[in-house]
Amino acid sequence: MIRVSSISEFIYCPAKMYLKHTKDDNAQTQEMIAGKITQEIRRSYEEITKRNMWNIKENIDVDGIFNILFDEVPQFIENISNKHSRANKIDFEILNDLCNNLEEDLRLQSQLMALKIKGVLNNTNKRGIEISELFFPQSLLEFPLESEELNLRGIIDKVDIINGIYYPIETKTGIPPGNGVWLADALQIAAYAALIDYELNKEVLVGFVDYNKIAERRPVVINSILHNKLFEMLDSINEMLEKGKIPEFKIYKNKCKKCEYNEICDYAPKYA
Numbered sequence: 001m002i003r004v005s006s007i008s009e010f011i012y013c014p015a016k017m018y019l020k021h022t023k024d025d026n027a028q029t030q031e032m033i034a035g036k037i038t039q040e041i042r043r044s045y046e047e048i049t050k051r052n053m054w055n056i057k058e059n060i061d062v063d064g065i066f067n068i069l070f071d072e073v074p075q076f077i078e079n080i081s082n083k084h085s086r087a088n089k090i091d092f093e094i095l096n097d098l099c100n101n102l103e104e105d106l107r108l109q110s111q112l113m114a115l116k117i118k119g120v121l122n123n124t125n126k127r128g129i130e131i132s133e134l135f136f137p138q139s140l141l142e143f144p145l146e147s148e149e150l151n152l153r154g155i156i157d158k159v160d161i162i163n164g165i166y167y168p169i170e171t172k173t174g175i176p177p178g179n180g181v182w183l184a185d186a187l188q189i190a191a192y193a194a195l196i197d198y199e200l201n202k203e204v205l206v207g208f209v210d211y212n213k214i215a216e217r218r219p220v221v222i223n224s225i226l227h228n229k230l231f232e233m234l235d236s237i238n239e240m241l242e243k244g245k246i247p248e249f250k251i252y253k254n255k256c257k258k259c260e261y262n263e264i265c266d267y268a269p270k271y272a
Contacts, residue, residue: 007187018244033089041099044080054129073107168196168204170185175211176211181220189207
């Protein structure tokens with residue numbers, strides 16, 4: 001069964017995706033472990049932020065709101081870092097840089113959140129838990145979806161449920177394009193929309209990609225063009241995995257040099 005995450009892997013490099021799924025499907029690269037740690041920290045940050053919002057009262061300034069939101073963050077990042085350091089599955093320097101960068105990102109996110117909350121305090125009667133519900137509506141977190149009919153499965157970062165309407169949300173740590181979202185990100189949202197439609201019987205017309213580097217949420221409209229692109233790509237992935245037929249793709253030597261499969265890949269330049 002195809003994983004939704006395989007869509008971005010296929011766009012990045014079909015050969016790498018094929019080797020990953022046929023040679024050592026259970027391998028855990030440093031990049032994969034770092035991604036899981038990032039998700040763990042960001043998920044914990046969201047839960048802490050929701051809880052701390054309950055303590056926000058009227059007549060509090062922006063700095064005070066920021067302190068309430070961010071006060072616990074450095075310590076819980078350190079706790080998570082120490083846990084993974086003891087597990088000894090990721091290089092210490094990679095882990096240290098990752099956690100330092102995340103702390104700075106979350107500091108900025110808390111500052112932006114504090115400004116937004118101050119605006120809500122100034123313009124509404126909402127306080128405490130009402131503010132938390134405004135910024136964090138009812139949602140499903142890390143929700144597994146699977147469809148035999150689509151031959152597709154995945155775990156979506158988040159699904160917001162507002163007035164009975166489902167909005168799939170994917171979180172990305174990279175830099176977004178100047179406008180809109182990357183094609184791979186849009187196709188992943190479309191895949192989760194299809195799974196929600198098939199498995200939960202809820203039509204999805206729009207989803208979102210959260211680009212955490214710039215603290216911005218960008219919409220993805222689920223239209224027929226995107227829907228067709230998704231199923232064309234799933235057909236190509238199925239054909240590749242079933243028949244071993246890797247489609248033509250452009251080779252970038254810098255990608256090959258960094259790839260953990262370059263020594264066994266027939267497509268990688270010999271000097272990679």
